[in-house]
Every structure is written in structure tokens, then in C-alpha cells.
Amino acid sequence: MATIIRVTREFSFEMAHVLGNYDGPCRNIHGHSYKLFITLAGKPVTDKFNPKYGMVIDFAVMKNIVNDVIIDKFDHSIVLSSEFGKEKLEVLRSMFENVNIVNYQPTCENLIADIAERLKDRLPEGVKLFSLRLHETEKLYAEWFASDNC
Numbered sequence: 001m002a003t004i005i006r007v008t009r010e011f012s013f014e015m016a017h018v019l020g021n022y023d024g025p026c027r028n029i030h031g032h033s034y035k036l037f038i039t040l041a042g043k044p045v046t047d048k049f050n051p052k053y054g055m056v057i058d059f060a061v062m063k064n065i066v067n068d069v070i071i072d073k074f075d076h077s078i079v080l081s082s083e084f085g086k087e088k089l090e091v092l093r094s095m096f097e098n099v100n101i102v103n104y105q106p107t108c109e110n111l112i113a114d115i116a117e118r119l120k121d122r123l124p125e126g127v128k129l130f131s132l133r134l135h136e137t138e139k140l141y142a143e144w145f146a147s148d149n150c
Contacts, residue, residue, distance in 0.1 A: 002043035006130050007056050011036045011066055013075035017106040020084045029078065035135040036115065038066060042127040057127050069118045079106040108136040112144045 016031035042056040052058055077098040080089060084101075093099050104110040112134040120129045128146065135141040 002046055004041055005044055005056050006039050006041045007059075007062075008037055008039040009059055009062055009066075011038065011063075011071060013071050015074050015076070016078040018078070018080055018084065019105060019107065020081050022105075032136045034074075035141075036066075036070070037133040037135075038062070038119070039130040039132070040123065040127050041130040057124060061124065065119070065122050069122055070115055073100065073118075079111075081105050108134055108140065108142040112142045116144050116146075116149070 012033065012035050014031060014033055016029055018029050019026040021027070040057055040062065044054050044056050045052045047053060077100050078092065078096055079100045079102055080092065082089075082101050082103050083105075089099075089101060102110075102114065104114065112132050115134065116129060116132055119132075123129060130146055132144040133141055134143075
């Protein structure tokens with residue numbers, strides 16, 4: 001019986017957002033240098049003839065998945081809630097090329113939940129999303145654990 005192993009890879013992206021109806025300075029457009037830590041769990045490949053022998057997941061495969069569903073969508077974008085206001089959204093869309101409208105307030109907490117949803121069905125068979133850690137700043141982050149979200 002193979003042992004379950006967890007593997008983690010760090011990713012980074014630049015993103016701006018606005019917290020509409022917030023009572024602090026984050027109600028203005030501002031950006032962060034996000035750091036995203038993704039931990040996956042699974043059993044390493046035991047077939048000695050498989051080119052992925054000894055791996056839970058090929059880190060290049062992991063990178064391609066994350067780039068496709070997270071980084072390419074959010075990097076150098078501005079993220080706004082669909083409730084931000086139609087006129088404001090249209091003005092920003094006319095000013096910027098990469099505007100993402102989401103159906104939630106784009107806090108660090110809500111972003112990490114969105115990232116979990118985007119990732120969990122894209123992983124190879126036998127590999128599970130174990131946890132995420134999203135740093136909005138060096139000292140502020142949110143965490144998501146699969147065990148809390150069953």
C-alpha cells in the first residue's frame with residue numbers, strides 16, 4: 001500500500017481589485033502581489049516503467065493547470081464584483097483590457113474559495129486538492145482546506 005504524500009508549489013500573480021461598499025481604503029482600486037501556495041495529495045506512481053514514477057503529480061503538469069485556470073485569468077487584471085455598479089463597470093471595461101467580473105466581493109477569503117472551485121475538477125485522477133494559502137500581502141493571507149469543505 002502506497003503512502004499518501006502532499007506536494008506544494010508556489011505561484012505568484014499581480015492583481016488589482018476593489019471592495020465595493022467597504023468602509024476602509026480598500027474601497028478604492030488597488031493592487032497586490034499575490035502568492036498562492038497549492039498543496040495536492042496523492043500516492044506516488046509505483047510503476048517503475050512509468051515516466052512519472054515516484055511522483056504524486058508532475059510539477060510541470062501542475063503548473064500548466066494552475067496557469068490555465070488561475071494565473072492566465074487573474075494576472076495583471078482588475079477584479080470587481082458584479083454588484084459594483086453597471087455604469088462603473090462599463091467605464092472600467094472601456095479603460096482596461098483585463099477586467100474580471102465575479103459574483104462575489106473580491107476579498108482574499110472569497111478569492112481563495114473561487115480558486116479552490118476552479119482547481120478541484122481539473123486535477124489528474126488520484127490527485128486531490130489538499131489546501132491553498134493565498135497571501136495578499138507579506139503579512140496577510142487566507143487558507144482553504146479540503147477537510148473543512150467536504
